[in-house]
Amino acid sequence: MTDGVIPFWVDLLGSLLLISGxxxxxxxxxxxxxLPNLFARMHxxxxxxxxxxxxxxxxxxxxASIHAERFVFQEVLITLFMISTSxxxxxxxxxSGIYRRxxxxxxxxxxxxxxSNPG
Amino acid sequence: MKRWPSLTLFTVILFAxxxxxxxxxxxxxxxxxxxxxxxxxxxxxxxxPLRAHPHHLLTALGLFFVVLIDIIRSNIxxxxxxxxxxxxxxxxxxxxxxxxxxxxxxxxxxxxIITATPGTVWAGLSPDGGTxxxxxxxxxxxxxxxxxxxxxxxxxxxxxxE
Amino acid sequence: MNGMxxxxxxxxxxxxxxxxxxxxxxxxxxxxxxxxxxxLDTLYVNSMIMMLTLGIQFGSRFYFDIALLIALFGFVGSxxxxxxxLRGEVIEP
Numbered sequence: 001m002t003d004g005v006i007p008f009w010v011d012l013l014g015s016l017l018l019i020s021g022x023x024x025x026x027x028x029x030x031x032x033x034x035l036p037n038l039f040a041r042m043h044x045x046x047x048x049x050x051x052x053x054x055x056x057x058x059x060x061x062x063x064a065s066i067h068a069e070r071f072v073f074q075e076v077l078i079t080l081f082m083i084s085t086s087x088x089x090x091x092x093x094x095x096s097g098i099y100r101r102x103x104x105x106x107x108x109x110x111x112x113x114x115x116s117n118p119g
Numbered sequence: 120m121k122r123w124p125s126l127t128l129f130t131v132i133l134f135a136x137x138x139x140x141x142x143x144x145x146x147x148x149x150x151x152x153x154x155x156x157x158x159x160x161x162x163x164x165x166x167x168p169l170r171a172h173p174h175h176l177l178t179a180l181g182l183f184f185v186v187l188i189d190i191i192r193s194n195i196x197x198x199x200x201x202x203x204x205x206x207x208x209x210x211x212x213x214x215x216x217x218x219x220x221x222x223x224x225x226x227x228x229x230x231x232i233i234t235a236t237p238g239t240v241w242a243g244l245s246p247d248g249g250t251x252x253x254x255x256x257x258x259x260x261x262x263x264x265x266x267x268x269x270x271x272x273x274x275x276x277x278x279x280x281e
Numbered sequence: 282m283n284g285m286x287x288x289x290x291x292x293x294x295x296x297x298x299x300x301x302x303x304x305x306x307x308x309x310x311x312x313x314x315x316x317x318x319x320x321l322d323t324l325y326v327n328s329m330i331m332m333l334t335l336g337i338q339f340g341s342r343f344y345f346d347i348a349l350l351i352a353l354f355g356f357v358g359s360x361x362x363x364x365x366x367l368r369g370e371v372i373e374p
Contacts, residue, residue: 006284015289018334022293022300024194025330029300029323031201032307038315039240040211041307043197043256045323046237048300051194053326056293056333060345063286063337074142074345078329078352085356087234087241089322092363094242094254097315099367 006066014059021055028052038097042090049086054079128173130160169223175279182275186232189271197237200257212258213242216251216265220273225280232272239264290338297331318362325355 006014024047031044057075064072137152138144173179200207220226226248230241233253242252255264304327308320329351336344361371 006286008284011284011286014337015285018286018289018293018337022296022330022334024198025327026296026300026303027198027201029303029327031197032320032323033303034201034208036209037211038313038319039213039254040208040256041316041319042240042254043211043237044201045319045326046235046240047194047197048323048326048330050190050235050237053330056330060333060337063340064342067340072142074139074342075333077136077139078345078349080136081349081352081356082326083231083235085352085360086326087231089356089359089363090234091230091241092360092367093315093319093322094240096363096367097313098242100313100315 006063010062010066014062017055017059017062021052021059024048024055025052039094042094046086046090049082053082130156133159173224173279178275178278182272182279185271185275186236189236193236193238197256207257210258211254211256213252213254214258214261214264216253216268218244218249218251218273219269220277220281221248222277222280225276228280229272229276233268287338290334293334294331294338297327297334301327301331314366315363318359318366321362322355322359325351325359329355 028044028047028049031047032041035041035044057079061073061075064075133156134152137155138148141148141152220229226244233239233241238256240254242254244251251268253264253268258264301324304320304324308317308324311317329348332344332348332351336342336348364371
């Protein structure tokens with residue numbers, strides 16, 4: 001932190017956003033451990049990808065703007081980039097998951113422990 | 120000349136991104152950005168064979184806020200499911216939705232919206248484009264999901280792109 | 282140093298570290314290759330959030346550039362791995 005004194009509302013809002021963002025990320029990653037199969041786990045990571053990252057980016061915009069005493073919104077770039085790319089990765093993984101489950105079912109091998117049935 | 124509007128929108132967005140990346144409005148950056156964006160637009164026109172024709176930009180703004188609210192709401196819902204009892208965590212399943220949207224850009228936007236909303240993931244489109252498969256984390260009422268997708272997203276996307 | 286922002290930053294750093302530990306456990310345990318790619322994808326998003334939090338703490342703009350680069354390379358990496366799992370090759374002729 002630099003030594004500049006920040007107003008109370010920025011302090012409060014920034015802290016709230018930062019805490020909720022990191023908590024959402026934590027819950028999303030916890031979902032990777034707690035959810036039963038690959039397809040369900042995919043929903044967990046979306047938490048950190050969307051609102052978790054969004055809250056932290058908002059805090060970053062807020063604090064940087066206060067420190068620089070002008071509106072800094074370069075973080076919008078990361079938001080735009082994540083909006084357009086994270087669904088691509090998720091859909092590709094979803095399709096490869098379905099494809100490989102189907103191949104395994106065709107080969108009648110019982111190699112995987114996951115009990116989900118591809119649609 | 121009918122294709123011109125979509126081309127300029129793309130150029131303007133690229134130009135804005137360049138200025139944002141450099142975080143400056145210096146004349147040199149303006150000139151360099153202008154040259155780069157025009158060159159990129161001209162050279163990539165051949166690999167973007169289909170042109171989007173978005174209209175009703177006000178509807179697009181409305182859709183943005185609808186999606187934002189849905190993302191916030193379903194974030195909380197999915198967090199509750201992950202932290203909640205084991206019964207609800209084993210409720211995920213695939214389901215099918217009949218689709219009327221045909222525009223490829225509209226479908227791409229729908230894929231992004233469905234996947235970016237926690238709780239639903241796009242899982243595939245039938246070859247004729249009429250049936251969409253999605254995977255839902257907490258599937259209890261199929262009709263409710265069909266209603267949400269068709270009325271909240273698909274109707275607005277058809278207004279924008281078709 | 283005033284107010285509760287330093288506390289919030291410490292909390293966020295601890296939470297994201299825990300999240301990265303959970304992700305690493307899933308990365309090591311598997312069971313399928315898709316689970317590992319999914320965990321790696323989450324790991325880069327988490328590290329990006331950590332970089333942004335550090336940027337808030339130290340008030341430096343360099344962390345933003347690091348986060349942007351992590352986003353770029355992370356997407357290319359996980360998309361290539363997912364594509365490989367789907368088709369057996371990354372760039373098709």
